[in-house]
Amino acid sequence: MNWKLLLNSSLRNLGRFKLRSFFMSIGVILGVATLIIGSTLGGGAAQKIGDQIDRMFGPGTIFIASYELKEPDLQAVADELDQIVAYAPRMMMGELEISSAGRSSQAGVAGYSANADYVWNRSVTDGRFFDDRDIDRAARVALIGDKLEDELFDDGGAIGEEIMIGSVPFEVVGILEPIGIDPHGEDRDMEVYVPFSTAQRRLANTDIIGMAKFVVSNADLVDEDADQIAAILRDRYQIAEGEKDSFQLYTSKFADVAADKAKRMLNVYVLLAAVIVLLVAAVVIASIMLVVVRERIAEVGLRKAVGATSGSIAAQFLWEATTVSLVSGLLGVAVGFGAAAVFANLYEIPMQLKPLGLLVALGASVLVGIVSGIIPARRAARLDPIEALR
Amino acid sequence: MIKIQKLCKSFQRPGEDVLHVLRDLDFSVEAGEFVAIVGASGSGKTTLMNILGLLDRADSGGYELHDTPVENLSSVERARVRNEAIGFVFQQFHLLPRTTATENVELPMLYSTRGDTDISKKAREALCRVGLEERLTHYPSELSGGQQQRVAIARALVNDPGIILADEPTGNLDQESGRQIMNLFTELNRNGSTILLITHDEAIASAASRVVRIADGQLQEAITRVAS
Numbered sequence: 001m002n003w004k005l006l007l008n009s010s011l012r013n014l015g016r017f018k019l020r021s022f023f024m025s026i027g028v029i030l031g032v033a034t035l036i037i038g039s040t041l042g043g044g045a046a047q048k049i050g051d052q053i054d055r056m057f058g059p060g061t062i063f064i065a066s067y068e069l070k071e072p073d074l075q076a077v078a079d080e081l082d083q084i085v086a087y088a089p090r091m092m093m094g095e096l097e098i099s100s101a102g103r104s105s106q107a108g109v110a111g112y113s114a115n116a117d118y119v120w121n122r123s124v125t126d127g128r129f130f131d132d133r134d135i136d137r138a139a140r141v142a143l144i145g146d147k148l149e150d151e152l153f154d155d156g157g158a159i160g161e162e163i164m165i166g167s168v169p170f171e172v173v174g175i176l177e178p179i180g181i182d183p184h185g186e187d188r189d190m191e192v193y194v195p196f197s198t199a200q201r202r203l204a205n206t207d208i209i210g211m212a213k214f215v216v217s218n219a220d221l222v223d224e225d226a227d228q229i230a231a232i233l234r235d236r237y238q239i240a241e242g243e244k245d246s247f248q249l250y251t252s253k254f255a256d257v258a259a260d261k262a263k264r265m266l267n268v269y270v271l272l273a274a275v276i277v278l279l280v281a282a283v284v285i286a287s288i289m290l291v292v293v294r295e296r297i298a299e300v301g302l303r304k305a306v307g308a309t310s311g312s313i314a315a316q317f318l319w320e321a322t323t324v325s326l327v328s329g330l331l332g333v334a335v336g337f338g339a340a341a342v343f344a345n346l347y348e349i350p351m352q353l354k355p356l357g358l359l360v361a362l363g364a365s366v367l368v369g370i371v372s373g374i375i376p377a378r379r380a381a382r383l384d385p386i387e388a389l390r
Numbered sequence: 391m392i393k394i395q396k397l398c399k400s401f402q403r404p405g406e407d408v409l410h411v412l413r414d415l416d417f418s419v420e421a422g423e424f425v426a427i428v429g430a431s432g433s434g435k436t437t438l439m440n441i442l443g444l445l446d447r448a449d450s451g452g453y454e455l456h457d458t459p460v461e462n463l464s465s466v467e468r469a470r471v472r473n474e475a476i477g478f479v480f481q482q483f484h485l486l487p488r489t490t491a492t493e494n495v496e497l498p499m500l501y502s503t504r505g506d507t508d509i510s511k512k513a514r515e516a517l518c519r520v521g522l523e524e525r526l527t528h529y530p531s532e533l534s535g536g537q538q539q540r541v542a543i544a545r546a547l548v549n550d551p552g553i554i555l556a557d558e559p560t561g562n563l564d565q566e567s568g569r570q571i572m573n574l575f576t577e578l579n580r581n582g583s584t585i586l587l588i589t590h591d592e593a594i595a596s597a598a599s600r601v602v603r604i605a606d607g608q609l610q611e612a613i614t615r616v617a618s
Contacts, residue, residue: 005500005509009493016488302484305445306545307473307501309466385445389480 006312010320017292024288024321025328027281028368031274032329032361036336038270039357041343044350046263052182053262055121057255060219062226063211066247068237070207071196074214077232083217083225088112088119089209091196096203098144098192100152100163107148109165109192111199111209119213127159127174130195138197142170145189146178165192168202180348183262222251278364281325282372289321289376293383300380301388314381321373322366329365333358391552391584392419392442397451399437411437412448413607419586421552424579426587426598433604435588436557442586443476443555444468456552473501477546479556483538485530485545491517492526495545502549516544520574536567543574553584560594572597 014021057063071089078084091111098107114130117123124143134141142163149158149172158172178189200207216225226249237246293300300313308316344351399412411434419425429435440446441453444460453460455475463471472478477498485494495513499506506512514526520540530538539559546554556575560568576597579585587598595601602609 005496009496009500012489012493298482298484299486302480302486303497303501304469305443305472305478305484306498307469307549309469309501311466312501386440389445389484 006316007319010316011323014320014324020288020292021324024285024324025331027277027284028325028328028365029332029335031277031281031368032332032365033336033339034270034274034277035361035364036333036357037340037343038267038274039354039361040337040340040351041349042267042270043352043354044344045347046266048180048347048349049183049262049266050259052179053255053259055179056182057213057250057252058121058215059252060216060222061119061252062214062216062222062229063250063255064214064229064233064247065211065250066233067208067210068246069209069212071209073233073236074209074212076236077214077229080232081225081228083221084214085217086115086119086215088116088213089196090116090120090211090213091199091204091209092211093199093203096166096192098148098152098163098165100161103152105148105151105190107145107190107192108186109194109199109203111196111203112193113196116193119215122179123177124174125177127172129174130193134195135197138201139195140168140170140198140202141173141195143174143176143193144172145176145187145191147187147189148192149175151190163192165194165203170194219252222253226251274364278368281328282368285321285325285368285372286375289317289373290379292320293317293376293380296380297383297388300383301385304383304385305389310381313383314377317377317380318370318373321376322369325365325369325372326362329362329368332365333361336361391421391423391456392417392586393452393454393457394418394442395452397438397441397453398449399434399441399446400449410607412441415451415608417602417609419553419584421584422579422582424575424585424587424597424599426589426595426601427604427609428589428592428595428601429604431590434607435590435604438604439555439557439586439588443478444472469501470503473498474504474549475551475553477549477551477554479539479542479546479554479559481558481561483530483535483542483562485538485541487530490527490529491522491533491541491544494530494541495548497545498549504549512548513544516548517541519547519578520544534567535563536570539563539567539571540574543571543578547578547583553586554578555586555588557588558590559587560589560591568594 074087074089078087093109093111095106096109098105112120112130114132114135117129123129130141142165144158149156152158152163153161158175161172162169163172176191176193180189181187196209214229216222230245230249233247234245239246303313340351343349394415394417397412397415400408400410402408427435427438437446441448455471460471492510492513495516496509499509499512517523517526520543522537522540522544525533525537533541560571563571572594575585575587589595602611
């Protein structure tokens with residue numbers, strides 16, 4: 001048997017039926033591309049989710065959300081519990097229209113205190129953060145994200161300029177540190193920060209804050225601290241024994257668990273998606289190959305007449321399926337890296353090149369070829385040459 | 391070259407009586423002969439051809455090819471004999487579509503154990519022998535029926551088999567192309583090839599140096615002519 005020539009002629013055969021080869025390839029290309037995207041971006045994306053969660057929580061923090069939360073509640077908790085190092089409200093106003101000199105944009109607006117740069121882990125890259133005077137006076141000053149700055153002002157220079165939040169004029173005093181898109185898909189570089197007192201009095205006309213974060217002195221005790229906070233708040237809100245809390249508390253320990261879970265889920269989903277796509281690809285290749293075998297019955301008969309053994313017929317079809325699959329796998333790697341580069345750029349996720357991911361992707365494509373080629377190859381090998389040549 | 395003794399082959403289809411296609415058939419072919427087997431359709435001539443070509447097995451009887459009994463060979467060994475010792479020519483040509491004449495002729499060499507190095511050159515030489523030197527890279531769809539059958543004959547020749555088995559090789563051709571193909575067989579025979587031709591057409595069979603008739607599962611010598 002001249003294997004080299006036989007394999008060559010299989011390759012030429014695939015080239016002769018380009019459309020069919022394309023249909024056989026597409027599933028493997030997608031599956032392998034998914035694997036490659038997962039392996040190059042999965043780590044970076046998980047890291048990013050972790051960073052975002054760390055930014056939101058940080059070590060030794062307790063996050064509170066309640067529709068009746070007001071500033072005095074926070075003050076009371078801080079007064080009563082010595083282990084509270086700091087606290088800062090976060091008053092979400094939702095999307096509002098922001099305009100300046102005829103240009104406008106929609107942006108999420110939130111009210112913060114003067115220590116939010118420390119408690120909420122976000123400072124300014126240009127200009128200044130809020131100070132206590134801004135809070136006390138409910139000053140009409142704002143910090144804006146760098147993307148919003150680009151939308152509203154040519155070549156930067158927002159600081160000192162006036163913007164309208166709805167119909168209220170504010171002075172831009174700082175540009176927020178860029179942090180990209182959060183796990184909820186919100187572009188945090190499009191946000192506007194205002195003092196929470198200003199938000200209460202001039203934008204929302206309410207005392208309700210809605211959210212806040214506490215920083216505690218011992219990160220290991222956050223869960224116990226959260227219980228104490230809950231007790232104080234239940235007392236203040238006069239929640240009877242057995243009734244549900246009207247607030248939710250999330251500690252940084254809970255966030256760690258959630259982050260780990262999110263990272264694991266991300267990996268599992270990517271892997272699951274790739275496996276499903278590859279299984280479908282195998283079924284597609286197998287069924288097309290079965291049709292091919294039926295179409296090429298006369299060819300199989302002839303090959304047997306001129307000296308092909310059943311083994312070499314089986315090898316030919318197996319080889320054809322595996323070649324399609326492997327070539328598609330290589331294309332899938334290219335497509336995957338291309339798509340990963342685009343996503344990495346778009347969502348600012350660091351790319352990681354993992355040789356293992358590459359090996360698994362190519363191994364999977366060979367496996368798909370072999371698995372999908374077995375049944376068609378056996379069927380071809382068993383054909384009776386006399387029947388086949390009739 | 392071919393020696394067959396008391397060959398029997400029968401078929402049974404479900405719900406029908408056993409059909410004895412070949413009954414104690416004796417037959418032999420010497421090297422260099424051009425033999426035509428003539429018979430009506432259903433007379434068993436294709437069955438005989440399939441057995442001679444090692445595509446099928448007889449129920450009983452002896453078959454020696456090149457003085458070697460072949461009844462007990464394994465399927466792999468039979469494939470090797472088909473590859474090296476027999477060249478087939480079929481009524482329907484059986485060329486691979488979308489495959490050039492040269493590549494079609496290369497096919498038997500892909501399964502050869504001889505390790506030919508330049509199979510493309512050998513294929514082109516075989517195509518020259520059948521007068522297709524101008525059509526080396528043509529696809530079957532670009533060739534006439536007669537030319538396609540020439541490609542098939544080149545494919546049958548390319549491994550230098552001892553014998554060429556041709557089953558109704560002119561059955562799908564017009565009269566003129568058929569005549570040319572028969573001339574080609576005559577010429578190949580003159581140059582040393584042993585040819586076994588199966589046909590229902592007496593006129594075609596007359597090109598052979600020996601004609602045998604198959605009827606009732608047995609062979610009868612019809613005409614014997616001295617090869618010119």
